[in-house]
Every structure is written in C-alpha cells, then in structure tokens.
Amino acid sequence: MSSFNLDTLVRPNILTLEPYRCARDDFKEGILLDANENAYGPSLTDLSQYESTLELNRYPDPHQLELKQKIVDFRNGENKYEISKNEQITPENLCLGVGSDESIDALIRTVCVPGKDKLLIAPPTYGMYSISSTINDVEIVKVPLDFEKFQIQPDLINEILSKDSSIKLVYITTPGNPTGASVDFSLIEKVLSNPNWNGLVVADEAYVDFAPIGSSLSTLVEKYPNLVVLQTVSKSFGLAGIRLGITFANKRLSSILNALKAPYNISSLTSDIASRSLSPEGIKLMRQRVEILNSERSRLWESLQKFKNIGKLIGGLDANFLLIEVIDENGKPSSPLAKQFYEKLATTKGVVVRYRGGEPGCSGGLRITVGTKEENDALSERFQVVAKEL
Ligand SMILES: Cc1ncc(COP(=O)(O)O)c(C=O)c1O
Structure with a gap:
C-alpha cells in the first residue's frame, strides 16, 4: 500500500x-459588460463565417x-x-x-x-x-x-x-x-x-x-x-x-x-x-491515420535495416518514430557516424531526422519520425546516397 x-x-x-x-463564472448571458472585452468584435477585415461563430472577442x-x-x-x-x-x-x-x-x-x-x-x-x-x-x-x-x-x-x-x-x-x-x-x-x-x-x-x-x-x-x-x-x-x-x-x-x-x-x-x-x-468521425480518422503510420513504420524499418550502416532497432515499436542504430564498418554502433548522417541528411539532402547518439543507452542513435509514404521513401533513398558519400 x-x-x-x-x-x-x-x-x-x-x-x-x-x-x-x-467574470463569466457569475453570469453567462445578457449584455456582457463585465469582462472588459471589445463588444465590436475582432479587428479582422476578413473574419470568416466559421471564425465569427467562435465569438473571438470573448x-x-x-x-x-x-x-x-x-x-x-x-x-x-x-x-x-x-x-x-x-x-x-x-x-x-x-x-x-x-x-x-x-x-x-x-x-x-x-x-x-x-x-x-x-x-x-x-x-x-x-x-x-x-x-x-x-x-x-x-x-x-x-x-x-x-x-x-x-x-x-x-x-x-x-x-x-x-x-x-x-x-x-x-x-x-x-x-x-x-x-x-x-x-x-x-x-x-x-x-x-x-x-x-x-x-x-x-x-x-x-x-x-x-x-x-x-x-x-x-x-x-x-x-x-x-x-x-x-x-x-x-x-x-x-x-x-x-x-x-x-x-x-x-x-x-x-x-x-x-x-x-x-x-x-x-x-x-x-x-x-x-x-x-x-467527435466519432475525428477519432475514426485518427485511428485510420495511426494504422497507416504504424504500417509505414514497419515498412520503413524493413527498408532501412538492409543498409550496411544500420544495425539494430534500438527501441520499441509503440510510437510514431524509429530509434535506429548507425554502425561503422566493424559493425559497432557509432555516435560520431550517426551525427555525420544526421548532418549530411539535413544540410545536403533536405531530410531532417534527430541525432540521439548522445543519450544513455542510445549509442549510434538516430530517431526518425515516420512520415508519409513518399517522405519515408525519400529518406531511405537519401540515406543510401549519404552512406556512399561518407
Ligand atoms: C514524451 C513527450 N511528452 C510531451 C511532449 C510535448 O507534447 P505537447 O506538444 O503536448 O507539448 C512530447 C513532444 O515531443 C513528448 O515527446
């Protein structure tokens, strides 16, 4: 206990x-002159119909x-x-x-x-x-x-x-x-x-x-x-x-x-x-997207693990990212190499992942958020190009 x-x-x-x-804890309706709001409404010349329903002056x-x-x-x-x-x-x-x-x-x-x-x-x-x-x-x-x-x-x-x-x-x-x-x-x-x-x-x-x-x-x-x-x-x-x-x-x-x-x-x-x-529709859409992202997560990992510079999956498969291990030519996890991949990918290939090799238990670690199918394919391709350049 x-x-x-x-x-x-x-x-x-x-x-x-x-x-x-x-102010509104006491009275919610009536001529509301209790909260020093602006009764003429938002200073927006292009207030949409949707925005006007939100009473943004309140x-x-x-x-x-x-x-x-x-x-x-x-x-x-x-x-x-x-x-x-x-x-x-x-x-x-x-x-x-x-x-x-x-x-x-x-x-x-x-x-x-x-x-x-x-x-x-x-x-x-x-x-x-x-x-x-x-x-x-x-x-x-x-x-x-x-x-x-x-x-x-x-x-x-x-x-x-x-x-x-x-x-x-x-x-x-x-x-x-x-x-x-x-x-x-x-x-x-x-x-x-x-x-x-x-x-x-x-x-x-x-x-x-x-x-x-x-x-x-x-x-x-x-x-x-x-x-x-x-x-x-x-x-x-x-x-x-x-x-x-x-x-x-x-x-x-x-x-x-x-x-x-x-x-x-x-x-x-x-x-x-x-x-x-x-709403029920919103939750349904969330679930559908999560399913897609989770299957993309598996697909991305399948494609990445074939590359010579990639060792094991460091973490688990319960989030919308992969924590992968970058390894050197001796098959050892290498944080400096992971950092090089991270930097080259971002500065010369336009793909930004997160270097995590400095974290405890994450030697050689790169954290890659699962993106759309096209983004994941681009990452895989460009990772291979960087591997050749390094
Ligand atoms: C574990 C964890 N908690 C909280 C947050 C922050 O969430 P929010 O966007 O709601 O501030 C993040 C964002 O990356 C996260 O990874």
Whole structure:
C-alpha cells in the first residue's frame, strides 16, 4: 500500500490557493459588460463565417467541460483495466494545458518547493522534464531505464524514493521518447505502491495511440490516486499547432491543478478544433491515420535495416518514430557516424531526422519520425546516397 497523502504532498500555498474568479463564472448571458472585452468584435477585415461563430472577442471558457467530457468518453470507451463504477473517470479528473509541456511544468509547481525538492526521471527520456525542473530550481535524480528493453527499474527507483523524501515526482514516458517502447504497467505499479514514499508517478503518454488500443493508463487515476497521466493532441490527432495537453489526475489533485492554471489557457480556437477532432468521425480518422503510420513504420524499418550502416532497432515499436542504430564498418554502433548522417541528411539532402547518439543507452542513435509514404521513401533513398558519400 502506498503512503500517499495529498495534503502533505502539495505545497501549502498551492493547497490553499483560491482560484481566480472569472467574470463569466457569475453570469453567462445578457449584455456582457463585465469582462472588459471589445463588444465590436475582432479587428479582422476578413473574419470568416466559421471564425465569427467562435465569438473571438470573448474570453474562452475556463472550464471546458464539453471538451473534457469528449476526452473522458473516448478514454473510458477503450479502457481495458478493471475498475469499479466509483473509480470511473469524469471531466473532474481532467486539467487542460497549453500542450503537455505546460502540464509537465504545472505538476512541478504543484508539489516541488524550489531549491528544496527533487524529481526523478528515467533516461533516456523526453528533455522537457529536465528543462522545467531547472526553470523551477528543482533538482533532478536520474535512474536510467534498462538498456535492453527500455523498461524502468522499479526496485532501484523504490530504493532511492524510500531514502529521499524530497523527491516528489517520478516522470515515466510510456511509450518512451526516444525509445518508442511502452513501459509495462506491472513495473509502474510497483512504484505506485511503494509504502515508504509520498509522491506522484506521472505517466507521459504522448505517443500512446500508436501502441495497441487500450494501452492508456488514463482511466486508472481514481483507482491509483498517486498516478497522473499526461496526453496530448500533438501526435496521434495531428494537432501540434493548437497546443492542447491533457492531465488526468484524481479529482482532488485535478481541482488543485485547475486552480493553479491560468484561467483562460485554452483558446476558443483550440477548444473548437480539439472538440471536432474528438467527435466519432475525428477519432475514426485518427485511428485510420495511426494504422497507416504504424504500417509505414514497419515498412520503413524493413527498408532501412538492409543498409550496411544500420544495425539494430534500438527501441520499441509503440510510437510514431524509429530509434535506429548507425554502425561503422566493424559493425559497432557509432555516435560520431550517426551525427555525420544526421548532418549530411539535413544540410545536403533536405531530410531532417534527430541525432540521439548522445543519450544513455542510445549509442549510434538516430530517431526518425515516420512520415508519409513518399517522405519515408525519400529518406531511405537519401540515406543510401549519404552512406556512399561518407
Ligand atoms: C514524451 C513527450 N511528452 C510531451 C511532449 C510535448 O507534447 P505537447 O506538444 O503536448 O507539448 C512530447 C513532444 O515531443 C513528448 O515527446
């Protein structure tokens, strides 16, 4: 049993925070002269009919309950875990952010006292956890993934957590970035049930829709009150430009996160587009595209693995990218060579991939996002050309 206690975990100033009361919280209709908006409307000479329906001169809805309901219905509909009726998630379990990057930062600000508390990450992992913790003056403790299957090491993590009560957060990326490998829930559960630690385990599921359907842990946040799940519409839904991230948390924590966020962080444009993408038709299209991208991922790997400079697939196949190993003429992974490929591809061949050879356990690593069929073919061809030139 975990010794989770939200009252002692959350920073006292955040726990007692009274959320900003918006003008529209009191009255929604009538002649609205309460929020210092501009009654004549947007200064746009070419406002489209669609844009005019969004009432862009008005502040957006700070609560976004309709959008949250759609997200909850979507995730409840694909849940594969056993949960009782009173553990089912509702819109009250959600806090929306300006991309999950905002959610990552908000969680740190909620539980970590600057200059005192710490957070734990499992490298190789997403870079924003470190950046956000540095900005917030929060020390980082690193417990690497195992470099065989890129799973967390729960026993080692628990040993460190049990000894250091100043660690307040554990960030786990599943599927991992840059690893592309999902982390087994049985391993995450071991950390969630650490009896000697009070903190939050955050599962960042930015890529979860590229893993088998039902992989998301988002429906488990009431069952495990110390579990937080982050998602984004930037990847599977193809909406990185609208900046929408979703935090799933137990209801009490979620109300604290909602009190902490800027009241109007989700714009009317973002809300409208996200809401449409979460319609049955939008979800169907997302699934179709994910299927195409996943089959392109296999095809791309089949074509790349034939090349003499490519060794093994370093990571897993649960995200919309491949983490491949560049090898030298002796068959050894070579980060300098990977870097040369990366640079030549970008500067002379117009194809930009990501060098990841400097990350722990990723020697010789290049992370390649799966593109359209044509883009993937272009990458394969140009990779071969570069191999000849180097
Ligand atoms: C693991 C992970 N989390 C979060 C993000 C950021 O997502 P968003 O676009 O919602 O800020 C990314 C983006 O690459 C990511 O790889």
